Amino acid sequence: MLIENAIVVIIGAVVLSIGLVYSLSIIQILKDFNLARPWIMLTTLISFFFIGYIFTALRFLNIDLLPSLSLENLVTAIFFFGAVFVLMLAILNRNLLANIFGMGLNDTKALKIFSEYIQIPSHQVVSMIKPEYYVTCDICHQPVKYSIPDIVRAHPRLERGVIVESAMGGVNYRFFIRHYCDKQYREIPVRHDSHFEYRSHGPSRPV
Numbered sequence: 001m002l003i004e005n006a007i008v009v010i011i012g013a014v015v016l017s018i019g020l021v022y023s024l025s026i027i028q029i030l031k032d033f034n035l036a037r038p039w040i041m042l043t044t045l046i047s048f049f050f051i052g053y054i055f056t057a058l059r060f061l062n063i064d065l066l067p068s069l070s071l072e073n074l075v076t077a078i079f080f081f082g083a084v085f086v087l088m089l090a091i092l093n094r095n096l097l098a099n100i101f102g103m104g105l106n107d108t109k110a111l112k113i114f115s116e117y118i119q120i121p122s123h124q125v126v127s128m129i130k131p132e133y134y135v136t137c138d139i140c141h142q143p144v145k146y147s148i149p150d151i152v153r154a155h156p157r158l159e160r161g162v163i164v165e166s167a168m169g170g171v172n173y174r175f176f177i178r179h180y181c182d183k184q185y186r187e188i189p190v191r192h193d194s195h196f197e198y199r200s201h202g203p204s205r206p207v
């Protein structure tokens with residue numbers, strides 16, 4: 001029975017080591033963007049799990065590397081750090097998805113962020129904008145619906161979604177409208193005038 005337990009734990013350790021390879025490749029990708037730190041912590045946790053698994057498997061095989069450490073203590077530690085691991089992974093994924101699909105902001109909050117960014121009081125912004133705008137996609141030729149709050153939600157870094165340009169007699173706004181098209185995300189640059197009326201748009205590009 002203990003040998004069977006050891007085999008299952010060893011299989012678990014193999015699965016864990018595959019997970020380790022994947023998390024190392026995630027670190028490789030993220031380090032260029034200076035975003036690797038949480039994944040380094042996760043990878044360290046996975047390494048500790050790996051050591052714990054090997055230790056437990058050996059214990060089942062009656063090989064005792066650290067007699068002072070009981071199996072109960074080890075299981076307790078694995079349970080606790082397992083919960084920490086899941087929490088970290090859930091937060092990381094939530095942040096990642098918020099970046100891809102837009103933050104979970106309601107329209108009021110999004111408009112507040114927008115008005116602070118363009119430095120115009122929000123009641124003034126609200127009085128000028130339309131609830132919805134449309135632009136035609138140059139790839140699929142479908143109308144793409146967007147609103148100012150949509151733009152804010154799609155761009156956690158708003159300077160990547162809204163560019164304020166000085167123009168004759170005021171300002172122009174260049175908005176980058178995110179649109180899922182032909183199995184990829186594209187951005188359509190749209191120009192609005194100082195009263196937030198649609199003026200023109202340029203060719204889209206993949207994000």
Ligand SMILES: [Zn+2]
Nearest residue numbers: 137139140181
């Ligand atoms: Zn399209």
